[in-house]
Amino acid sequence: MANDGAAKLSKNLLRMKFMQRGLDAEVKKQLDEEERRIISDDHWFLDLPELKAKENHIVEERSYVPCEDLVYGRMSFKGFNPDVEKLMLLMNAHKEEEDEEEDETVSRMETDITDEEMARRYESLVGSMRKKFAKKRDRSAITRTEEDVNCNVADHQQPKRAFMKPQD
Amino acid sequence: MDTVHARFKEKIGEVLLPGDVFSFRLPEDGDGDGNNIKTEKIICGPGFRRNGEEVQVCKSGILRHKQPNLYWIDSQQRRYVPAKGESVIGIVTAKSGDIFKVDVGGSDQASLSYLAFEGATKRNRPNVQVGDLVYSQFTIANKDMEPELVCIDSCGRANGMGVFGADGLLFKVSLGLVRRLLAPQSEIVKDLEKIFPFELVVGMNGRVWVKAKTVQQTLIVANLLETCENMTSQQRQTLFRRVAEGSL
Numbered sequence: 001m002a003n004d005g006a007a008k009l010s011k012n013l014l015r016m017k018f019m020q021r022g023l024d025a026e027v028k029k030q031l032d033e034e035e036r037r038i039i040s041d042d043h044w045f046l047d048l049p050e051l052k053a054k055e056n057h058i059v060e061e062r063s064y065v066p067c068e069d070l071v072y073g074r075m076s077f078k079g080f081n082p083d084v085e086k087l088m089l090l091m092n093a094h095k096e097e098e099d100e101e102e103d104e105t106v107s108r109m110e111t112d113i114t115d116e117e118m119a120r121r122y123e124s125l126v127g128s129m130r131k132k133f134a135k136k137r138d139r140s141a142i143t144r145t146e147e148d149v150n151c152n153v154a155d156h157q158q159p160k161r162a163f164m165k166p167q168d
Numbered sequence: 169m170d171t172v173h174a175r176f177k178e179k180i181g182e183v184l185l186p187g188d189v190f191s192f193r194l195p196e197d198g199d200g201d202g203n204n205i206k207t208e209k210i211i212c213g214p215g216f217r218r219n220g221e222e223v224q225v226c227k228s229g230i231l232r233h234k235q236p237n238l239y240w241i242d243s244q245q246r247r248y249v250p251a252k253g254e255s256v257i258g259i260v261t262a263k264s265g266d267i268f269k270v271d272v273g274g275s276d277q278a279s280l281s282y283l284a285f286e287g288a289t290k291r292n293r294p295n296v297q298v299g300d301l302v303y304s305q306f307t308i309a310n311k312d313m314e315p316e317l318v319c320i321d322s323c324g325r326a327n328g329m330g331v332f333g334a335d336g337l338l339f340k341v342s343l344g345l346v347r348r349l350l351a352p353q354s355e356i357v358k359d360l361e362k363i364f365p366f367e368l369v370v371g372m373n374g375r376v377w378v379k380a381k382t383v384q385q386t387l388i389v390a391n392l393l394e395t396c397e398n399m400t401s402q403q404r405q406t407l408f409r410r411v412a413e414g415s416l
Contacts, residue, residue: 067214
């Protein structure tokens with residue numbers, strides 16, 4: 001009676017974990033196989049011929065720059081724009097290595113700032129630096145004398161600061 | 169055995185016309201030897217178009233070769249077609265939200281993000297006005313897409329790119345002349361720099377911007393460059409010598 005009852009149990013019930021303890025090895029294997037078949041049937045697969053990986057041996061290049069080793073597009077000559085000349089050296093550095101004999105022909109930089117300009121600039125610089133290092137008390141005196149120099153106002157010397165005794 | 173290169177090599181220096189085809193189809197001998205040819209690579213520069221197993225010529229000009237495996241066609245043209253990595257001079261035509269529209273002389277206007285400038289952030293917008301000249305580089309340049317420009321390199325530095333050209337003169341020359349100007353040790357540039365100090369910006373799109381100390385000198389340089397288009401090197405040198413002497 002008991003044996004008949006076991007045979008009648010449905011497959012789904014037998015597949016459950018707690019039922020598998022009592023099963024013998026053969027039945028277990030059968031169930032496993034069946035399960036595996038169901039899973040693989042459910043999986044999708046593409047019905048395509050196998051792709052052949054072809055190596056691309058033709059490469060396209062659309063730009064002339066790598067072909068002709070074109071240089072950097074900004075140029076400046078004879079010190080017209082020193083920033084750009086620095087950039088030119090930087091950007092064309094890898095090409096310069098091959099032809100270093102060019103260095104002798106580098107033209108002399110034209111001076112942008114004349115000596116007079118430099119002197120004038122330095123003059124004002126001296127003034128401002130003096131102002132910076134002067135004490136606060138002296139600062140007004142400095143500006144005053146500077147005004148005098150520039151505007152030629154008649155000098156009225158500030159009386160020397162001294163302690164004044166308070167009056168009673 | 170070196171058949172692919174041999175087919176190109178026998179034509180180096182010759183004139184090719186659009187429609188000429190270099191075919192790399194395997195010879196029909198059927199044995200496995202064909203695989204030896206397949207493995208070698210070939211780089212087709214401007215003027216070539218790849219079509220499956222063959223390379224078609226799409227510009228008329230002279231076939232040039234550079235070691236080890238680079239072939240291209242040296243052609244004369246005035247119309248610019250954007251190519252990735254090339255530096256061009258653009259004119260800002262519109263400001264719309266996050267991008268500037270830039271005219272580069274191609275079939276379509278290029279877009280330039282306001283963040284693609286050195287030191288630009290969302291808060292700190294670059295000062296670019298409509299009509300400004302920008303020296304910039306293509307990051308995207310595909311056949312049927314809007315090209316895209318940037319004014320920084322991969323490290324985020326400007327390297328001379330960005331808005332330029334407060335004064336000076338902008339004009340157009342042919343693309344062939346531009347390549348001659350940008351060639352390493354260019355003879356035109358070498359002759360020109362002897363005359364007087366000036367500044368030059370050359371875009372791969374055929375635009376050239378010149379600035380010298382005076383308007384007159386700027387015009388002289390511009391005119392000289394334009395005449396260089398159709399002159400032998402001897403003619404050029406005699407002309408330049410006359411300019412340097414001040415007789416013109």
